[in-house]
Amino acid sequence: MVSSGNNYNIQFMLYSKSAEYAIQAMIHLSEFQTDKPTMISSIAKSYDIPYQFLAKIVQTLVKRRLIIAKRGRNGGINLGRDAKDIYLHEIIDAVDGPPPEKDICAIGLDYCSDDAPCPLHHKWKPIRKNIREMLSSENLEELAHRVIEKRELMNK
């Protein structure tokens, strides 16, 4: 996006669109968790996610055991384990791939290191740590509770 310069979504992107959809779907599963599985199509509809695209994403979550799928009539998907044992970063890593082994420098000067810090290093490093903590500390159960609260707040 060089010449017309109009990208509104790239700034401060924490994960891909695919991962975003994955998170939304997982929160939905956690929110409406029952014994009966939920249809992918109904989740897609709730969050305005293209159905086929979400189905693809779900496939990779199934492979990573974050979701259990049941085929056939009355089939659908459920969480792979208890909602309070699933953390955001697991979902992101499953969809976007694992984080790089060496940290990436904020302004792309080789790798990030304390020994040869780039000009942003001392400010960026703690921020990056905060982001990681945010994504590692929240389990799905809590997230779902707060989404429910949000809904109640909006509907009263």
Add this chain to the structure above:
Amino acid sequence: MVSSGNNYNIQFMLYSKSAEYAIQAMIHLSEFQTDKPTMISSIAKSYDIPYQFLAKIVQTLVKRRLIIAKRGRNGGINLGRDAKDIYLHEIIDAVDGPPPEKDICAIGLDYCSDDAPCPLHHKWKPIRKNIREMLSSENLEELAHRVIEKRELMNK
């Protein structure tokens, strides 16, 4: 990147590759600022940026007056104004486009707002503020000084 899930660069992306190149080039200009203009090709070589691609990016920086270009033999580019009056976010906005008017929710649930916060809101909002402050508080002159320090550190 859904099925093979292997994206190593997307996590915590602050700006596009184009913007990253732009920042590197601007820091370089600031670092080696003289009366004589610097050739785009020499900057491209220093930072391993594809020359033609950087040339395109420079064109938009010229339009935004962040860079002044001089054509013809012995031509090249220079900073559009004093290095200490150029801030990182200007470069990013010029290349990636301006930030969205409404903040974007970290997990894509409508827009971000204090009234209907998503589960990540209370953690994400201050982080986002920190990032913005980081990008708004650093001017090119300081950045260049610290790059020079880094180089000295590595070469002694």
Add this chain to the structure above:
DNA sequence: GAATAACAAGACCATTTTATCTTTTTATAA
């Protein structure tokens, strides 16, 4: 056991981002 309803999977398509190729314009130097 046939019809149906769900996920699985692979091929395909679209858009955006990144990169390259080619030609044009401009200024300098000889």
Add this chain to the structure above:
DNA sequence: TTATAAAAAGATAAAATGGTCTTGTTATTC
């Protein structure tokens, strides 16, 4: 004033990401 060296510009291509279509597979219900 001609050759040269630089940026400007436009067309094109490649790669990554996001999205769609079609067919297969599996389980349920009747």
